[in-house]
Amino acid sequence: MAKKSYRQAINEALAQEMRRDPTVIVMGEDNAGGLGAPGEDDAWGGVLGVTKGLMPEFGRERVLDTPISESAFIGAAAGAAATGLRPVAELMFVDFMGVCFDQIFNQAGKFRYMFGGKAVTPLVVRTMYGAGFRAASQHSQCLYPIFTHVPGLKVVLPSSPYEAKGLLIQAIRDDDPVIFLEHKVLYDDEEEVPDEPYTIPFGEANLTREGEDVTIVAMGRMVKFANQVADGLETDGISCTVLDPRTTSPLDTDSILESVEETGRLVVVDEASPRCNMATDISALVAERAFGALKAPIRMVTPPHTPVPFAPELEDLYIPSPEKIGAAVREVMEHGA
Amino acid sequence: MLQLSRDDLVQAYIRMRTIREFEERVHTEFAGGAIPGFVHLYAGEEASAVGVCMNLEDKDYIASTHRGHGHCIAKGCDVEAMMKEIYGRRDGSCGGKGGSMHIADLSKGMMGANGIVGGGPPLVCGAALSAKTLKTGGVAVAFVGDGGSNQGTTLESYNLANVWNLPVVFVVEDNGYAESTASAWSVGGSQLKRAEAFGMPGREVDGHDFFAVYEAAKEAIDRARAGDGPSLLHVKLNRYYGHFEGDAMTYRADGEVEALRETVDSLAAFRTRVTETGLLEGRQLDDIDREVAASIGQAVTAAMSAKAPSEEDLLTDVYVSY
Numbered sequence: 001m002a003k004k005s006y007r008q009a010i011n012e013a014l015a016q017e018m019r020r021d022p023t024v025i026v027m028g029e030d031n032a033g034g035l036g037a038p039g040e041d042d043a044w045g046g047v048l049g050v051t052k053g054l055m056p057e058f059g060r061e062r063v064l065d066t067p068i069s070e071s072a073f074i075g076a077a078a079g080a081a082a083t084g085l086r087p088v089a090e091l092m093f094v095d096f097m098g099v100c101f102d103q104i105f106n107q108a109g110k111f112r113y114m115f116g117g118k119a120v121t122p123l124v125v126r127t128m129y130g131a132g133f134r135a136a137s138q139h140s141q142c143l144y145p146i147f148t149h150v151p152g153l154k155v156v157l158p159s160s161p162y163e164a165k166g167l168l169i170q171a172i173r174d175d176d177p178v179i180f181l182e183h184k185v186l187y188d189d190e191e192e193v194p195d196e197p198y199t200i201p202f203g204e205a206n207l208t209r210e211g212e213d214v215t216i217v218a219m220g221r222m223v224k225f226a227n228q229v230a231d232g233l234e235t236d237g238i239s240c241t242v243l244d245p246r247t248t249s250p251l252d253t254d255s256i257l258e259s260v261e262e263t264g265r266l267v268v269v270d271e272a273s274p275r276c277n278m279a280t281d282i283s284a285l286v287a288e289r290a291f292g293a294l295k296a297p298i299r300m301v302t303p304p305h306t307p308v309p310f311a312p313e314l315e316d317l318y319i320p321s322p323e324k325i326g327a328a329v330r331e332v333m334e335h336g337a
Numbered sequence: 338m339l340q341l342s343r344d345d346l347v348q349a350y351i352r353m354r355t356i357r358e359f360e361e362r363v364h365t366e367f368a369g370g371a372i373p374g375f376v377h378l379y380a381g382e383e384a385s386a387v388g389v390c391m392n393l394e395d396k397d398y399i400a401s402t403h404r405g406h407g408h409c410i411a412k413g414c415d416v417e418a419m420m421k422e423i424y425g426r427r428d429g430s431c432g433g434k435g436g437s438m439h440i441a442d443l444s445k446g447m448m449g450a451n452g453i454v455g456g457g458p459p460l461v462c463g464a465a466l467s468a469k470t471l472k473t474g475g476v477a478v479a480f481v482g483d484g485g486s487n488q489g490t491t492l493e494s495y496n497l498a499n500v501w502n503l504p505v506v507f508v509v510e511d512n513g514y515a516e517s518t519a520s521a522w523s524v525g526g527s528q529l530k531r532a533e534a535f536g537m538p539g540r541e542v543d544g545h546d547f548f549a550v551y552e553a554a555k556e557a558i559d560r561a562r563a564g565d566g567p568s569l570l571h572v573k574l575n576r577y578y579g580h581f582e583g584d585a586m587t588y589r590a591d592g593e594v595e596a597l598r599e600t601v602d603s604l605a606a607f608r609t610r611v612t613e614t615g616l617l618e619g620r621q622l623d624d625i626d627r628e629v630a631a632s633i634g635q636a637v638t639a640a641m642s643a644k645a646p647s648e649e650d651l652l653t654d655v656y657v658s659y
Contacts, residue, residue, distance in 0.1 A: 075459020
């Protein structure tokens with residue numbers, strides 16, 4: 001066991017699965033890089049280096065660089081998945097789903113149902129999401145609620161290096177189409193990650209902290225923020241549970257409801273745009289099924305309903321911050337003491 | 338005559354006749370209100386699907402269009418299961434969950450009719466990638482209409498198939514109309530020049546002539562199977578019915594369809610060719626006509642009496658595991 005970054009953990013998961021199973025292939029824009037160019041081979045290993053080293057080990061037949069044609073290659077990945085391969089296709093930024101969404105939600109996501117249960121589509125779409133890189137409106141969105149909305153897709157939001165490795169191996173071995181969302185701000189985060197392959201099951205929330213007063217449900221990068229906030233509040237005598245659902249589809253509704261039954265207070269932290277996001281979905285779940293347990297109104301901490309801004313001052317205001325999460329927890333603590 | 342044996346010719350005629358009979362019956366049954374939803378009929382285009390698919394094996398894949406019944410039959414899908422699917426029955430090809438626009442049978446290499454125009458070509462690139470990576474020796478064929486030929490997915494797939502050197506054949510079935518809009522208006526440039534621009538051989542083919550389609554498809558499929566990359570066929574043909582059933586076809590010229598049925602009938606042309614050359618006898622073909630009509634009648638009867646799916650079927654088949 002050694003400390004590994006989120007980037008290394010993902011890379012290791014890909015390499016180990018490719019060694020284990022010859023039907024696992026990787027494809028995407030510049031996944032190796034430098035194809036046909038006069039300089040180095042494996043020049044990039046993905047735009048942020050996540051797939052670096054795979055092409056030299058597995059060759060260009062299993063690490064396929066693509067033209068900038070997301071519709072064609074995401075669709076090809078879907079078609080390959082339905083016909084015997086286990087493709088891991090990289091959609092460089094989730095914001096680019098706009099040019100290939102049909103292949104994800106109308107094709108891959110529906111094969112099994114439309115074909116009467118006779119299709120198996122073990123597709124993984126890895127994609128980078130989230131604000132914090134000063135990358136502005138078209139390279140910073142979350143968009144995972146849109147995938148979560150679509151029956152037939154599974155949606156995974158790893159919140160740390162350990163989570164990323166286990167969830168990605170699970171995703172590759174899973175027989176359904178999986179959208180695997182990597183938060184770009186987390187790539188350099190490090191923690192202890194086992195060297196050997198392991199899986200983390202989908203639909204089982206991770207209880208990252210157990211407390212008595214408030215349940216904070218957070219996902220992706222927000223899990224780290226929520227735990228930071230909970231650490232700080234501890235000194236003020238406020239004890240928080242922090243639940244990371246890990247997957248928004250399937251969603252571990254039982255763990256969320258059980259926790260709220262115990263604490264009676266809920267704060268949901270979601271980096272996605274506020275209308276029809278995971279915060280509204282989880283709030284509705286709790287309002288419908290655990291209303292009697294609530295001692296306080298549910299609070300949702302989300303960005304405003306705007307595109308992600310460019311200027312650092314504006315982007316910092318946009319992202320749900322530890323301060324905003326802390327304020328929301330203090331607010332719900334004013335009720336039901 | 339080419340490399341087709343008498344048995345092949347009989348098989349080709351059975352498939353073409355089956356498509357025609359199937360579509361004529363679906364037309365009648367739909368008009369009578371027995372079939373829910375939308376259906377898009379392939380009658381008039383039989384020689385294209387059969388001419389191409391006579392070159393294919395089960396390990397080869399095809400992806401289809403809205404107008405998918407013909408491709409299914411040509412690729413060997415079970416006709417009674419198809420009819421049940423169109424009726425929305427539990428033991429239809431897709432358990433009644435797909436319907437006419439999503440009929441598929443992956444075990445036969447049929448990746449589905451597609452409700453999205455241009456949905457198929459990227460999927461076919463994937464099937465071809467599987468064949469290439471797993472070294473199955475298989476090829477994959479994308480049928481698209483003239484409408485689908487203008488989708489970005491199709492054009493991107495031409496490029497991807499080239500740069501990945503995939504065993505793919507793109508078959509553009511140009512029946513003159515994308516819904517109600519003439520391909521003469523909607524297609525900029527030309528299909529063959531598009532192929533050329535993407536570095537593929539392209540051929541224009543008379544889609545009413547089974548033999549012309551078969552021969553052109555054979556060349557393209559052999560090329561793909563040999564690892565020499567993608568090709569395009571621009572198949573010019575006509576549909577006898579509207580875009581969908583219920584389409585009043587007010588965009589077509591007066592008497593256009595009647596004239597087509599008189600003058601460009603791929604089944605009649607096939608019959609003339611094989612009987613005049615003495616390869617098959619008229620009586621043989623008459624027997625096939627009767628047998629096919631009876632089997633389609635039986636498929637309709639079976640579909641009408643088959644069970645509809647029930648409530649427990651609503652929630653199954655969304656995921657393998659969830």
